[in-house]
Amino acid sequence: MSLNKNYLDVPGTTIFDAEQSRKGYHLNQFCMSLMKAENRARFKANERAYLDEWAMTEEQKQAVLARDLNRCIAAGGNIYFLAKIGATDGKSFQQMAGSMTGMTEEEYRNMMVHGGRSAEGNRVIGEHGDAQADRQPQGSAGRAAQK
Numbered sequence: 656m657s658l659n660k661n662y663l664d665v666p667g668t669t670i671f672d673a674e675q676s677r678k679g680y681h682l683n684q685f686c687m688s689l690m691k692a693e694n695r696a697r698f699k700a701n702e703r704a705y706l707d708e709w710a711m712t713e714e715q716k717q718a719v720l721a722r723d724l725n726r727c728i729a730a731g732g733n734i735y736f737l738a739k740i741g742a743t744d745g746k747s748f749q750q751m752a753g754s755m756t757g758m759t760e761e762e763y764r765n766m767m768v769h770g771g772r773s774a775e776g777n778r779v780i781g782e783h784g785d786a787q788a789d790r791q792p793q794g795s796a797g798r799a800a801q802k
Contacts, residue, residue: 664779667772669728679731682719685709686736695743724755 662670669675676683685706688694698705706716718726719740727737741751753763766772776784 671733675731676733677731679715679733681710682715682727682730682732683736685711685719686732686739689739689743698743722754724751 660670660672662668689698694705702720703716706719709716711719712730715727715730715732718724718730718732722740722744724732724734724737724740727740728734738748738751741748747760749764750760753760756763758766773784776782778784
């Protein structure tokens with residue numbers, strides 16, 4: 656029996672529900688393994704070999720190798736677990752969040768200091784706000800990557 660998930664219509668948002676949790680279980684367990692220094696060292700020494708020790712999908716492994724956090728989330732990753740990858744790479748949570756929006760760290764910080772994204776045009780998929788899929792990634796870092 657499938658549940659009615661009205662929240663799937665929120666642009667730019669993946670809700671970490673039971674389905675996402677099941678999908679990302681091994682990805683999130685991998686992330687948690689990075690809490691131990693010896694595991695971080697093994698991962699950094701040979702990322703692919705370490706990932707192959709986990710029962711993750713190839714898509715999940717490729718998303719981690721690319722450090723594409725949006726793909727990781729789509730593949731069941733939880734941002735609080737994924738933060739362990741950023742910490743392993745010496746990145747702040749602010750840097751990670753900026754990368755997910757295509758913004759520089761400064762652009763992301765300024766957006767958040769000024770109240771974040773507006774809800775106007777971003778309440779449901781198909782409106783014309785800056786969180787809509789056709790407006791991503793935003794910011795100068797995202798625009799530069801698209802060229």
